[in-house]
Amino acid sequence: MNRADIVDVIGQFMRLKKRGANYIGNCPFHNEKTPSFNVSPAKGIFKCFGCGKAGDVVTFVQEHEKLSYPEAVRWLADYYKMALEETERTPEQQQHQMAGEALRILNDFAAGWFYNTLLSTEEGQLVGLSYFKQRGFRKEIIDRFRLGFCPDQTDAFYRHARAQGYSNEVLEKAGLAKNRNGIYNDVYRGRVIFPIHGMTGRILGFGARVLKTTERAPKYINTPENELYIKSRILYGMYQSRQAISKQDECLLVEGYTDVISLHQGGVENVVASSGTSLTEEQLRLIGQLTKNLTILYDGDAAGIKAALRGLDMALSQSFNVQLVLLPDGEDPDSFVQKMGAAAFHDYIKEHKQDVISFRLQVGLTDAGADPVKKSKLVNEIAESISRINKAEDFALQSHYIRLAAQRLGVEEAGLVNLINKFIRERIETEQRHARRAENQSPDDGMMAPDMEQETLPEVQPQSTSAEEAQEWQLLKVMIEHGSMPYDGYQSILHLIEERVDPELMLNPTVKQLFLQHMEHHRFTGQSYDMAWYLRHPDEQVRHRMASLFHSMAALSEKWVERYGVEPQQPQVLSVNDVDSTLSYFELKKILHIQNQLVEKLNNEPDPIKQQVMMQLFMKLRATERDILKRHETVVFKALKYK
Numbered sequence: 001m002n003r004a005d006i007v008d009v010i011g012q013f014m015r016l017k018k019r020g021a022n023y024i025g026n027c028p029f030h031n032e033k034t035p036s037f038n039v040s041p042a043k044g045i046f047k048c049f050g051c052g053k054a055g056d057v058v059t060f061v062q063e064h065e066k067l068s069y070p071e072a073v074r075w076l077a078d079y080y081k082m083a084l085e086e087t088e089r090t091p092e093q094q095q096h097q098m099a100g101e102a103l104r105i106l107n108d109f110a111a112g113w114f115y116n117t118l119l120s121t122e123e124g125q126l127v128g129l130s131y132f133k134q135r136g137f138r139k140e141i142i143d144r145f146r147l148g149f150c151p152d153q154t155d156a157f158y159r160h161a162r163a164q165g166y167s168n169e170v171l172e173k174a175g176l177a178k179n180r181n182g183i184y185n186d187v188y189r190g191r192v193i194f195p196i197h198g199m200t201g202r203i204l205g206f207g208a209r210v211l212k213t214t215e216r217a218p219k220y221i222n223t224p225e226n227e228l229y230i231k232s233r234i235l236y237g238m239y240q241s242r243q244a245i246s247k248q249d250e251c252l253l254v255e256g257y258t259d260v261i262s263l264h265q266g267g268v269e270n271v272v273a274s275s276g277t278s279l280t281e282e283q284l285r286l287i288g289q290l291t292k293n294l295t296i297l298y299d300g301d302a303a304g305i306k307a308a309l310r311g312l313d314m315a316l317s318q319s320f321n322v323q324l325v326l327l328p329d330g331e332d333p334d335s336f337v338q339k340m341g342a343a344a345f346h347d348y349i350k351e352h353k354q355d356v357i358s359f360r361l362q363v364g365l366t367d368a369g370a371d372p373v374k375k376s377k378l379v380n381e382i383a384e385s386i387s388r389i390n391k392a393e394d395f396a397l398q399s400h401y402i403r404l405a406a407q408r409l410g411v412e413e414a415g416l417v418n419l420i421n422k423f424i425r426e427r428i429e430t431e432q433r434h435a436r437r438a439e440n441q442s443p444d445d446g447m448m449a450p451d452m453e454q455e456t457l458p459e460v461q462p463q464s465t466s467a468e469e470a471q472e473w474q475l476l477k478v479m480i481e482h483g484s485m486p487y488d489g490y491q492s493i494l495h496l497i498e499e500r501v502d503p504e505l506m507l508n509p510t511v512k513q514l515f516l517q518h519m520e521h522h523r524f525t526g527q528s529y530d531m532a533w534y535l536r537h538p539d540e541q542v543r544h545r546m547a548s549l550f551h552s553m554a555a556l557s558e559k560w561v562e563r564y565g566v567e568p569q570q571p572q573v574l575s576v577n578d579v580d581s582t583l584s585y586f587e588l589k590k591i592l593h594i595q596n597q598l599v600e601k602l603n604n605e606p607d608p609i610k611q612q613v614m615m616q617l618f619m620k621l622r623a624t625e626r627d628i629l630k631r632h633e634t635v636v637f638k639a640l641k642y643k
Contacts, residue, residue, distance in 0.1 A: 001044075001056075001057070001058070001532065001536075003080050003082065004044075004057045004058075004076050004079075004080065005041070005057075006039060006040075006041060006044050006045070006046065006056065006057040006060070007023055007039055007041045009057050009060065009061065009076070009079070010023075010039055010046065010057075010060055011246065012199070012200075012242060012243070013028060013060075013064055013199050013242070013289055014026070014028050014037075014246075014289035014290060015246045015249070015289065015290045015291060016039060017035070021040070021041075021042060022038050022039060022040050022041070023038070023039040023041070024036075024037060024038055024039075025037050025039075025289075026288060026289065027048040027050055027051060027053070028064060028285070028289045029048060029051055029053045029063065029064075030048075030050060030051040031285065031318065032050050033318075033319050033390070036048055036049045036050035037049075037050070040550075043531065043550055044056055044057060044532075044535075045535065045547045045550055046060055046547070047547060047548055052544075052548070053544075054544050054547035054548045055535065055543055055544060055547045056532075056535045056536070056543075056547065057076065058072045058073055058076065058536070059072075059535075059543060059547070061075055061076060061200070064199070064200075065198065065199065065200050065202070071101070075200055102166075102167075102170045103170065103173065103174055103226060103227060103228050104202060104203070104228060106161070106166055106170055106171070106174050106176070107174060107195075107202075107203035107204065107205065107206075107228070108202075108203050109161070109164065109166070110157070110161070110174070110176055110203075110206070111146055111148065111193075111195045111203045111206075113148075113157060113160060113161075114148025114149060114150055114157075114188075114193040114195075114206075115146055115147070115148040116148075117148060117149050117150065117151060118132075118142070118147065118148045118149035118192075118193075119142075121151070123149075123151050123152070124149040124151070127149065127152070127190075127211060128148070128149025128192050128211075129149070131192055131211055132147060132192065135258060135261075135262065135334070136262070136265065136338060137261060137262075137265060138265060141261060141264060141265045144240055144264065145194070145195070145237075145240060145261055145264075146195045146197075146203075147192065147193065147194060147195075147261075148192070148193035148195070149191075149192050149193060150186060150188040150189050150190065150191055150193060150208065151189065151190070152189050152190030153186070153189060154185050154186065154189065155177075155184060155185055155186055156186060156189070157176065157177075157186045157188070157189075158171065158176075158177045158184050158185065158186050161176070161177070168184060171184070173226050174205075174223065174226065175187055175205070175206070175222075175223040175224045175226075175229075176188070176206075187208075187221070188206065188208040188221070190210065190211060190212060191208035191209055191210050191211065191221075192208065192209050192211060193206055193207075193208050194206065194207040194208070194209070194236070194257045196222075196223070196229070196234060196236055197238070197239035197240070198228075198234075198238075198239065199238060199239060199242065199286070200239070201239050202228075204223075204228045204229045204234060205222065205223030205226075205228065205229030205234075206222070206223050207220055207221070207222050207223075207236070207257055207275070208220065208221050208222075209257075222275070230282075231275070232280040232282050232283065233280070233282040233283065233286075234275075234283070235272040235273065235274060235283050235286055235287070236257055236260055236272060236273040236274075236275055237257075237260035237261075237264075237271060237272045237273055238272050238286060240260075240264065240269070241260070241264075241269055241270055241271055241272055242290060244269035244270040245270045245272075245287075245290045245291055246290045246291065247270075248270045248291075249291045249293055250270055250291055250293040250294075250295060251270060251271070251272060251287050251290065251291050251293065251294050251295070252268065252270055252271040252272075252295050252296075252297060252349075253271070253272060253273070253274060253279075253294060253295070253296045253297065254271060254272075254273050254297050254333045255273060255274065255275070255299075256273055256275070256334075257273060257275070258334050259271075259273060259297075259332060259333040259334050260272060260273045262333065262334035262335075262337055262338060263333055263334075263337050263345075265337075266337035266338060266341065266342045266345065267341075267342030268337060268342050268345055268346065271333075272287070279312065279314060279315060280314075281314055281318075284314060284315055284318055284320065287320075288318060288320070292319060292320050292321055293320075293321045293323075294315060294320045294321065294322050294323070295322075295323045295324070295325060295349065295353060296312075296322070296323070296324050296325070297325050297327060297333050297349075298324065298325070298326050298327065299327050299331060299332040299333070312356050312360075312385070313384065313385050313388045314388075315356075316356065316385060316388040316389050317388040317389070317390070319390060322355070322356040323353040323354065323355060323356070324353070324354050324355075324356060324359040325348075325349050325352050325353055325354070326352065326354075326359075336348075356385070357382065357385060357386065357401045357404065357405060358404065360381070360382060360385065361378075361382065361404070361405060361408045361409070364378040364381065364382070365378070365408065365409075375409070378409070379409055379411060379416075379419070380419070382405050382409065383405075383416060383419040383420045383423060384423045386398060386401050386402060386405065386420050387420045387421075387423035387424045387427070389401070402416055402417060402420070469507055469508045469511070471582065472506050472507065472508050472511040472512075473508070473511060473545060473549060474549070474582055475497070475501065475511070475515070475582050476511060476514055476515065476518070476534075476546070476549075477546075477549045477550065478493070478497075478582045479493075479494060479497060479515075479518055479528065480528065480529065480530060480531055480534065481531075483497070483518075483522070483528040484527075484528050494519070494522050494528060496583070497583065498519055498522075500583050501515075501583070503515050503516055510539070510541070510542065514534075514542065531546070531550055534546040535547060595618060595622070598614050598617060598618045599618075601614060602614050602615070602618075
């Protein structure tokens with residue numbers, strides 16, 4: 001934890017920009033167009049002020065990659081090349097871990113076996129390695145993408161995997177073996193292997209290409225969808241390309257595995273492949289974490305162009321700057337970069353980029369020719385694409401496309417605007433219908449409907465239910481930040497808090513438990529729990545809440561002094577004010593509690609002398625109450641009394 005740099009780690013998954021002492025970016029846990037995701041390198045925490053996600057570096061890896069807490073720690077240790085010492089696990093614990101991590105462990109094992117077979121066996125070198133060398137792939141590129149080969153034998157991999165203890169069930173689920181009448185065979189036999197990595201480098205699945213020209217089997221086969229491999233959420237090459245995409249602020253999109261690898265070998269590293277599918281929302285979200293500039297490369301095949309264009313309306317609606325480049329006839333990214341070299345390849349892309357609407361107009365008008373039916377269909381397609389652009393954020397861009405499309409299509413601009421507005425209204429009405437249907441169908445007990453994919457939705461953590469509970473959490477923050485500091489007349493602020501705060505008056509049971517635990521730890525050790533202890537607390541709600549408390553959105557501008565003459569308060573003054581304000585709240589709460597008890601006793605006390613004593617005490621409490629309110633002039637205190 002001390003070694004991990006939170007900016008470095010999060011920067012592997014998304015694009016961050018420095019703002020003052022912190023970093024900001026678009027949140028990877030929910031769709032947003034204005035950055036609300038903040039990272040504090042000094043505190044080692046992140047916080048999204050949009051969806052509420054918060055935590056430390058381990059929490060981020062855990063949430064982003066859907067890992068358990070120990071898995072996230074292991075990932076960080078591997079990233080920083082640190083050895084972890086782990087306690088020996090019981091057979092039951094080992095079995096549980098195998099069940100939960102079976103696919104990931106098997107995929108990693110299989111990738112290593114295919115890689116070693118490619119480089120270390122006679123068949124692998126003569127067949128698989130020869131193919132890669134024909135494509136011009138050097139050894140370092142083979143290593144970078146962990147390419148491999150499966151022998152053209154019935155069950156070579158299956159037998160080896162079974163000997164290592166992998167079950168038939170997990171081998172079938174991973175798509176590595178297939179059962180035919182009780183006999184298991186290798187699915188990828190005689191093929192070169194392309195492991196498919198997730199953003200953290202985990203092997204999610206495989207693509208495999210057949211090498212025999214006489215083979216009737218499909219040219220490429222992929223892992224069947226399972227818990228790890230979901231095709232719509234994967235872009236080939238994202239792990240190897242993520243840093244270049246972020247650095248160059250542009251993502252190139254191609255179709256196949258070899259296109260990505262060849263471009264990397266040619267020095268073009270900001271590239272991923274959609275593996276022949278049209279872009280999905282999940283894939284766009286992956287790209288959007290790193291850049292909003294998307295350039296799509298086509299090799300001129302009309303069918304391929306039309307298939308890929310289907311996903312671009314979604315990119316426009318997510319405010320991507322989408323550009324398209326048509327490569328010369330007979331060229332694909334693989335052959336073109338090998339022929340031209342990286343510098344000339346980049347120059348060609350810059351010179352031949354077209355925006356998505358212009359490109360669609362060019363392709364559509366060529367296809368429609370003089371056919372009025374095709375042209376009418378094209379008008380509707382272009383209008384629907386333009387309707388996806390957010391008018392509030394990209395008004396000038398939308399207006400430009402309207403004028404361009406009306407001119408190229410030969411239609412009236414006003415009529416095109418009406419058609420665009422029609423698509424916008426229909427989409428809003430459809431979304432509203434779906435929302436009403438989902439609301440009406442939601443279970444009464446608050447549980448999620450079975451068909452909803454929980455992991456694709458941002459988790460908005462519950463906030464404090466009242467101002468009083470917020471003050472209780474604030475007390476913990478004061479204890480952590482200032483607890484060990486000396487205070488006038490007291491050995492430390494924690495000693496002051498212990499004397500002034502009555503935990504029995506706390507509303508939130510979690511805060512009460514943490515308060516008592518903190519105080520007990522201080523009494524026995526003389527030490528105070530630090531922020532890291534709370535950020536690694538076993539309770540996820542505690543980790544989230546404390547990360548939110550320690551990550552404030554507000555930051556003092558560096559120009560306040562020169563522009564307004566406002567001098568920032570010194571940390572010592574701020575800490576004293578923090579302590580005084582928080583403790584005053586709890587003192588007032590205690591006073592009001594005693595007042596209520598006195599009023600109740602007064603109403604039931606027949607002895608006038610005792611009544612007089614209680615009245616005197618009550619008036620003293622009222623005077624103290626007025627002093628506190630006058631000192632702070634805080635509405636929260638008044639709300640506490642008169643709610």
